[in-house]
Amino acid sequence: MHELSIATAVIDEVSKHVAGAGGGRVLAITLRIGRLSCVQEGALRFCFDLASADTKLSGARLEIIDVPVRIWCPACGAEQELPGVQSLACPECGRLSGDIRAGRELDLESIELEPLPPPSTEQTASELTSSTSTSTEPDSTAPQPLLERDQP
Ligand SMILES: [Zn+2]
Numbered sequence: 779m780h781e782l783s784i785a786t787a788v789i790d791e792v793s794k795h796v797a798g799a800g801g802g803r804v805l806a807i808t809l810r811i812g813r814l815s816c817v818q819e820g821a822l823r824f825c826f827d828l829a830s831a832d833t834k835l836s837g838a839r840l841e842i843i844d845v846p847v848r849i850w851c852p853a854c855g856a857e858q859e860l861p862g863v864q865s866l867a868c869p870e871c872g873r874l875s876g877d878i879r880a881g882r883e884l885d886l887e888s889i890e891l892e893p894l895p896p897p898s899t900e901q902t903a904s905e906l907t908s909s910t911s912t913s914t915e916p917d918s919t920a921p922q923p924l925l926e927r928d929q930p
Contacts, residue, residue: 785825806839806890812883847881
């Protein structure tokens with residue numbers, strides 16, 4: 779469960795940021811995921827929904843930036859973007875290179891927080907709850923006498 783541990787780590791990190799920002803719900807987060815990190819997007823989304831269910835990230839949108847693999851090719855003297863992850867050969871000249879410049883990312887790019895509500899809304903809520911008056915109904919649970927008539 780590679781994706782579940784990633785999702786848990788992301789949720790932990792975002793939760794720390796949220797606590798530092800004063801709380802509130804998370805609307806969306808953006809991750810940069812390199813193709814060499816072998817993360818399956820569908821599995822990650824599934825695990826994220828599962829692991830975030832009881833957190834401030836519940837229902838948050840998960841944006842994923844797909845980062846292609848780039849290698850440094852000494853023959854071309856340039857960074858080259860690879861079309862896939864099957865081979866680390868330069869797409870221009872075919873030379874193999876182990877000098878990977880991008881594609882292993884697993885970064886938290888941004889967090890979108892719900893704006894905190896203004897404090898005036900709490901006042902109206904407390905006014906509503908305090909307006910319930912204590913009713914003075916007769917106590918219907920008082921024990922009734924079982925024998926009301928005198929014995930003959
Ligand atoms: Zn090359």
